[in-house]
Amino acid sequence: xxxxxxxxxxxxxxxxxxxxxxxxxxxxxxxxxxxxxxxxxxxxxxxxxxxxxxxxxxxxxxxxxxxxxxxxxxxxxxxxxxxxxxxxxxxxxxxxxxxxxxxxxxxxxxxxxxxxxxxxxxxxxxxxxxxxxxxxxxxxxxxxxxxxxxxxxxxxxxxxxxxxxxxxxxxxxxxxxxxxxxxxxxxxxxxxxxxxxxxxxxxxxxxxxxxxxxxxxxxxxxxxxxxxxxxxxxxxxxxxxxxxxxxxxxxxxxxxxxxxxxxxxxxxxxxxxxxxxxxxxxxxxxxxxxxxxxxxxxxxxxxxxxxxxxxxxxxxxxxxxxxxxxxxxxxxxxxxxxxxxxxxxxxxxxxxxxxxxxxxxxxxxxxxxxxxxxxxxxxxxxxxxxxxxxxxxxxxxxxxxxxxxxxxxxxxxxxxxxxxxxxxxxx
Numbered sequence: 001x002x003x004x005x006x007x008x009x010x011x012x013x014x015x016x017x018x019x020x021x022x023x024x025x026x027x028x029x030x031x032x033x034x035x036x037x038x039x040x041x042x043x044x045x046x047x048x049x050x051x052x053x054x055x056x057x058x059x060x061x062x063x064x065x066x067x068x069x070x071x072x073x074x075x076x077x078x079x080x081x082x083x084x085x086x087x088x089x090x091x092x093x094x095x096x097x098x099x100x101x102x103x104x105x106x107x108x109x110x111x112x113x114x115x116x117x118x119x120x121x122x123x124x125x126x127x128x129x130x131x132x133x134x135x136x137x138x139x140x141x142x143x144x145x146x147x148x149x150x151x152x153x154x155x156x157x158x159x160x161x162x163x164x165x166x167x168x169x170x171x172x173x174x175x176x177x178x179x180x181x182x183x184x185x186x187x188x189x190x191x192x193x194x195x196x197x198x199x200x201x202x203x204x205x206x207x208x209x210x211x212x213x214x215x216x217x218x219x220x221x222x223x224x225x226x227x228x229x230x231x232x233x234x235x236x237x238x239x240x241x242x243x244x245x246x247x248x249x250x251x252x253x254x255x256x257x258x259x260x261x262x263x264x265x266x267x268x269x270x271x272x273x274x275x276x277x278x279x280x281x282x283x284x285x286x287x288x289x290x291x292x293x294x295x296x297x298x299x300x301x302x303x304x305x306x307x308x309x310x311x312x313x314x315x316x317x318x319x320x321x322x323x324x325x326x327x328x329x330x331x332x333x334x335x336x337x338x339x340x341x342x343x344x345x346x347x348x349x350x351x352x353x354x355x356x357x358x359x360x361x362x363x364x365x366x367x368x369x370x371x372x373x374x375x376x377x378x379x380x381x382x383x384x385x386x387x388x389x390x391x392x393x394x395x396x397x398x399x400x401x402x403x404x405x406x407x408x409x410x411x412x413x414x415x416x417x418x419x420x421x422x423x424x425x426x427x
Contacts, residue, residue: 002027004082010192013082016112066417071137078117078189080125081145084108103230104151107144113152114138114145115186115193124185124200125193128153129266132214133414136353139218143226150222151231153215154238156183156197168202169262178206180245182215202268209249209257210265212242213282217350220289224354236297243290243306246283255312256320257283259330263405267393270405273334275320277327277344281364284313285347288363292356314363326372329394329402336404342380342391343415345369349422366426373423390416 002023005012014023021027021034053064100108118127126149138146161177177183177198184205187193198205205211216239223232249257257279259265259272265279272279287310294303321327329339348364351357357366379395381387393415394408395401402408 001025004080006187006192007190008192008196010195013080013084016081016083019083070417071141073134074116074137074142078120078123078125079115081112081114083112100151100155101234103228103234104155107148107151111144111148113194114148117189118185123188123190125187125189126152127185127200128182128211128214129184129208130414132210132218132266133418135218139222139225143222146222147226147228147231150215150219151234152186152194153182154219154235156186157181157215157238157241159197161196161198165201167204172204174204175206180241181206182211182242184208184211203263207260208264208266209246209259209276209279210282212246213279213286215239215242216286216289217282217347220293220356221350221354223293224356232293233297236293236299239290239293240302243286246286247309254316255309255314256280256316261332267405267407270394270407272330273332275316275331277321277329277341278346280313280317280321281327281344281347283347284310284317284363285351287313288351288356310363318365318368322368326375327368334404336394336396336402336408338397339402339404339408340375340379340395340397342376342393342395342419344376345372345422346418349418349425352422352425369422370426373419373426376419377423384411391419 002015002018002021002025003012004015017031018027021030050068053059053067115125118124118130131149135146135149138149156177157180159177160179161175163176164173165176166172167174183198184200185198187196188199191199219232219235219239222228223235246257249260251258256275258274259276259279261271261273263270263272265272267278287306290306291303291310294300294306317327320331323338326340327344328337329341329344330337345364348357348369351363357363376391379397379399380392381390383395383399384392384401390411390413392401392408393410393412394405
């Protein structure tokens with residue numbers, strides 16, 4: 001099936017392999033012959049890539065499995081890799097994907113478009129809040145595909161869709177996509193991905209507090225890995241836009257964004273109010289990245305503005321959330337506000353992964369991070385079924401599971417891997 005379309009059939013695509021094997025539908029013999037003639041070379045290259053890890057006796061089996069076996073989802077996640085189609089008309093509200101900036105257009109022309117589902121039961125492509133965790137596989141192994149995805153989301157920041165949907169959670173009529181916000185996803189295969197974006201209807205994700213910040217962090221992470229200055233320059237205006245949008249969530253002017261009393265982040269059934277360890281940490285990490293990007297690109301005024309905001313936010317974060325052992329879930333004062341969240345150090349994790357933790361002036365005091373990770377390990381990991389489940393999302397200081405939300409009672413694979421990576425980083 002070299003020629004494909006989504007349900008709405010608004011656009012037609014060819015799979016990327018059709019560049020070499022044609023799209024007339026009779027390429028199976030050629031494809032098979034190519035595979036038979038080259039499989040030995042492929043196996044040799046795979047073994048050369050994996051053997052240094054597999055043959056290292058100091059690495060545990062679970063670590064080797066996590067590095068290699070979990071990559072299956074890159075190709076098995078409802079994945080589609082297509083060549084951009086020829087210019088075709090769009091309907092009202094759809095993204096005009098042909099109006100690309102130069103670096104974006106060059107990438108798409110060479111590498112096409114890539115998308116994978118959040119899950120086979122969560123039918124949305126490139127769901128960004130969880131791509132945040134999974135995207136290291138693409139960034140490190142197929143960085144051009146990751147840049148294609150990131151460029152697409154940058155384009156979507158400058159797009160609005162005035163279509164109105166009814167939120168499943170509240171019944172409220174809500175605009176599908178607001179200008180200046182990062183979309184939750186690039187679309188549902190039942191509609192038209194890349195054109196009709198934001199196919200998530202439980203909440204208004206334009207009000208989520210994490211998506212814009214994750215966009216900033218992944219942009220810098222991708223630049224750090226690729227050193228692609230054209231990419232960074234094209235992203236800079238979008239980074240400023242999303243940070244200005246996020247600044248509006250600082251409701252008390254203390255330099256720290258506030259959650260709005262509903263599940264306004266990736267934990268979409270777990271209410272969070274006021275300053276929070278998760279979103280507040282992502283905000284501070286994003287501010288520090290904005291300081292660095294403005295320095296790299298020579299925008300001194302912007303650097304000073306972000307730096308000032310960062311310093312105020314850091315003080316508020318420590319004052320409102322640090323309790324001497326870990327960062328409280330939020331500042332609401334409710335019975336669950338001092339729960340231990342497994343994902344509370346996500347902002348520090350991504351900074352450390354980019355080698356961006358200053359020994360002299362870190363965003364988060366490293367001793368605090370180590371104390372928080374120790375607490376999480378004792379309560380969220382080892383305290384649950386002797387450490388055989390992974391990291392429970394939310395645990396009370398007593399060691400009991402946080403009953404405030406079903407999602408607090410869950411173990412999320414991506415979060416557990418990110419937490420494990422953060423622990424390894426701090427050894």
